[in-house]
Amino acid sequence: MKRRDIIKKLTLLPVVGNALPVQSLLAAPVAGNTVPLAKPYQDRPIPALHRDAFVMDGHVHVMTRELLRNTDIGQRYTDGNVDLPRAREGGLDAMFFSVYTLDDYLPGRFETKNTFRVLQLALDQIKKNNNVIEVALNASDIERINEKGKIAAFLDLEGSFDLEGDLLILRALYTMGLRSLQLTAHNRTNAFIDACSDATVWNGINNHGRAVIKEMNDLGMVINVAHATNEAIIQVAEASRQPVAYTHGGFHAFVDIPRCITDDAAKAIAAKGGIIGIHFGSFFNNPKYEEWQRQGQPRPTTSRRASPPVFDEHPDEQTNTITKIDKLLAPTTPLNFKGTIPDDIWMHASQLAKVIDYGVNLVGEDHIALGSDFDGGPELPREIRDMRDYPQITIELQKLEYSEQRIRKILGLNWLRLIREVTNG
Numbered sequence: 473m474k475r476r477d478i479i480k481k482l483t484l485l486p487v488v489g490n491a492l493p494v495q496s497l498l499a500a501p502v503a504g505n506t507v508p509l510a511k512p513y514q515d516r517p518i519p520a521l522h523r524d525a526f527v528m529d530g531h532v533h534v535m536t537r538e539l540l541r542n543t544d545i546g547q548r549y550t551d552g553n554v555d556l557p558r559a560r561e562g563g564l565d566a567m568f569f570s571v572y573t574l575d576d577y578l579p580g581r582f583e584t585k586n587t588f589r590v591l592q593l594a595l596d597q598i599k600k601n602n603n604v605i606e607v608a609l610n611a612s613d614i615e616r617i618n619e620k621g622k623i624a625a626f627l628d629l630e631g632s633f634d635l636e637g638d639l640l641i642l643r644a645l646y647t648m649g650l651r652s653l654q655l656t657a658h659n660r661t662n663a664f665i666d667a668c669s670d671a672t673v674w675n676g677i678n679n680h681g682r683a684v685i686k687e688m689n690d691l692g693m694v695i696n697v698a699h700a701t702n703e704a705i706i707q708v709a710e711a712s713r714q715p716v717a718y719t720h721g722g723f724h725a726f727v728d729i730p731r732c733i734t735d736d737a738a739k740a741i742a743a744k745g746g747i748i749g750i751h752f753g754s755f756f757n758n759p760k761y762e763e764w765q766r767q768g769q770p771r772p773t774t775s776r777r778a779s780p781p782v783f784d785e786h787p788d789e790q791t792n793t794i795t796k797i798d799k800l801l802a803p804t805t806p807l808n809f810k811g812t813i814p815d816d817i818w819m820h821a822s823q824l825a826k827v828i829d830y831g832v833n834l835v836g837e838d839h840i841a842l843g844s845d846f847d848g849g850p851e852l853p854r855e856i857r858d859m860r861d862y863p864q865i866t867i868e869l870q871k872l873e874y875s876e877q878r879i880r881k882i883l884g885l886n887w888l889r890l891i892r893e894v895t896n897g
């Protein structure tokens with residue numbers, strides 16, 4: 473057995489005694505007061521395959537809480553979805569370590585400053601927790617880091633690097649270690665690509681968008697098309713010399729919202745060797761939930777956040793100072809879903825497996841992977857409290873009688889393959 477596997481086996485041993493502290497159940501988004509306290513879903517034994525498999529998540533939100541509340545990702549918290557102790561318990565080997573520039577920073581044009589500070593903070597916190605996690609610049613790095621029994625952080629940016637798409641800024645971010653970047657400004661259309669939750673300005677991408685894509689191809693950076701319009705996704709897949717990643721989202725075929733991908737766009741991604749990371753949230757995967765939301769239930773925002781952008785509530789603050797925006801945002805962190813869901817609408821992890829299965833049938837098992845959006849606001853399935861519960865997905869995929877190899881691809885090998893192709897290493 474490889475060293476990584478031994479360490480992984482140890483970290484995945486069931487915790488003795490109170491495996492599921494009552495406190496953590498109460499901190500979870502409890503819905504309908506029907507959480508089965510006596511026998512939680514999480515008591516299902518962790519499959520040996522999960523212990524052994526390479527597990528990689530395509531979208532995990534980090535550093536917003538750390539920046540705004542001065543916390544440490546190496547510490548265990550009772551709220552939110554993400555920290556390193558819980559990541560290890562869930563058997564995670566690598567993740568798109570997604571630093572995030574919230575839309576709130578865009579009106580005052582603080583987006584580039586925020587991006588640099590969260591990226592530097594990520595480097596600082598990874599260094600501080602060097603016994604658990606290291607930065608990976610390519611696929612070989614991920615394997616090398618895993619061999620040491622550590623988690624690999626593949627640095628990714630959500631929320632754009634610069635609204636104008638300055639290529640020098642892009643190169644500066646690459647120099648710092650960023651290897652994946654979302655083209656849209658999160659939910660906002662920018663100077664070169666249309667976002668799916670905002671105005672269509674370019675009918676996809678414009679020539680500058682093509683220049684950004686070429687630069688990313690030349691550098692060997694993963695192009696993330698999540699939050700783009702379907703037209704833009706198809707155009708990016710065509711323009712890119714390398715496979716592109718739709719790191720987190722659902723399928724239009726299940727839920728008809730802009731943040732879900734059409735079959736045509738999904739096929740365009742797969743045709744170029746790209747990957748669709750399946751989001752864990754009900755809003756993306758459970759038609760019943762989406763319908764319930766449409767019937768007037770309070771919906772946070774299309775940004776999938778726990779609260780609306782602060783500039784909506786505080787228009788005077790939007791061009792003021794970044795410190796004021798920080799102060800307004802801090803209480804909303806961690807950005808996990810905090811609402812309640814009626815019992816009959818709260819989805820199971822089996823629904824997530826059903827969506828994965830749809831994707832496999834549509835584009836093939838080489839092009840579907842995980843993209844949880846942990847701490848980005850997903851209304852998690854009943855069986856999934858936070859990062860500890862990745863094994864629940866393996867359990868559901870086994871119920872579909874998927875082959876071991878297929879499950880391994882979906883759990884992480886597909887992301888590893890894409891990163892190897894794009895980074896050439």
Ligand SMILES: [Zn+2]
Pocket residue numbers: 630698699720848
């Ligand atoms: Zn997102």
